[in-house]
Amino acid sequence: MTKEAEANAEQDRVAKEKVEVRNSTDNTAYAAEKMLKEHAEKVSADQKKEVEELISRARETLQAEDLDAMKSATEALNSKIQEISTEMYRQAASSADAQAPEGEAPTRGTTPKADSSGDVIDADYEVVDKDKDKKA
Numbered sequence: 001m002t003k004e005a006e007a008n009a010e011q012d013r014v015a016k017e018k019v020e021v022r023n024s025t026d027n028t029a030y031a032a033e034k035m036l037k038e039h040a041e042k043v044s045a046d047q048k049k050e051v052e053e054l055i056s057r058a059r060e061t062l063q064a065e066d067l068d069a070m071k072s073a074t075e076a077l078n079s080k081i082q083e084i085s086t087e088m089y090r091q092a093a094s095s096a097d098a099q100a101p102e103g104e105a106p107t108r109g110t111t112p113k114a115d116s117s118g119d120v121i122d123a124d125y126e127v128v129d130k131d132k133d134k135k136a
Contacts, residue, residue: 018067025070028077029058035081042088051080 032055036048043051058073 018065021067021070021074022062022065025058025062025074028074028081029055029062032077032081035085039088042091043084047080047084051077051084054080 032051036043036051040048054073054077058070058077061069061073
């Protein structure tokens with residue numbers, strides 16, 4: 001039985017790689033479609049058309065079962081999605097900066113807001129241990 005497993009190890013490795021590449025291609029195409037639906041208003045028509053063509057190409061490679069073509073299509077689709085995501089992030093950051101009140105530094109959502117009075121209260125305090133008095 002171990003001899004048989006050793007003899008089929010290469011076939012198993014190839015089959016495993018094929019399944020992983022297919023899953024990766026399918027997942028990437030699905031994620032791209034989902035991104036287009038969720039952010040349709042933020043993506044230009046040219047970019048949307050280009051991504052849809054890349055998704056179509058990826059789906060076609062799944063039907064052909066050509067591993068190299070699947071890898072290439074997945075890489076191209078990932079690259080385009082990354083490019084669009086970066087552009088959307090820049091647009092969001094610039095619009096957040098533009099909406100900051102005059103005279104106030106723009107925030108990125110990580111700075112906590114001060115209380116309404118803007119005063120900082122610094123106080124000294126002393127810890128009083130009630131049990132200490134009882135023991136003495």
